[in-house]
Amino acid sequence: MSWATILDARALAPGAIAPIDDDWIVWRTRTGALGTLPRRCPHMDFDLLDGTVAGEELVCTGHGWCFDVDGHAGKRNVLGRLDAKDDVVTRAVREREGHIEVAGVRR
Numbered sequence: 001m002s003w004a005t006i007l008d009a010r011a012l013a014p015g016a017i018a019p020i021d022d023d024w025i026v027w028r029t030r031t032g033a034l035g036t037l038p039r040r041c042p043h044m045d046f047d048l049l050d051g052t053v054a055g056e057e058l059v060c061t062g063h064g065w066c067f068d069v070d071g072h073a074g075k076r077n078v079l080g081r082l083d084a085k086d087d088v089v090t091r092a093v094r095e096r097e098g099h100i101e102v103a104g105v106r107r
């Protein structure tokens with residue numbers, strides 16, 4: 001697997017979201033886990049770079065779909081119940097020697 005350095009790890013604090021390029025974002029959960037997602041929400045194409053991180057999920061500003069670091073998608077109702085949506089592809093991501101690195105798409 002080929003890894004590419006994209007960011008200094010200090011630039012992505014817990015709860016932060018950053019672009020990888022025009023098509024992908026990288027984000028960090030509140031507990032520090034790293035995730036990647038396609039930049040356009042699969043629901044109606046809102047930019048997930050404008051989303052918010054709530055706990056271990058990235059939430060789209062469009063209509064509230066949420067995503068975890070494994071690409072599982074869903075939408076929570078007002079009581080917190082998660083209704084699953086189709087999973088999205090992600091890219092392998094890791095933190096190594098103070099940098100964040102990404103690799104190819106994983107399914």
Ligand code: FES
Binds near residue numbers: 041043044063064
């Ligand atoms: S565009 Fe993301 S939830 Fe609708």
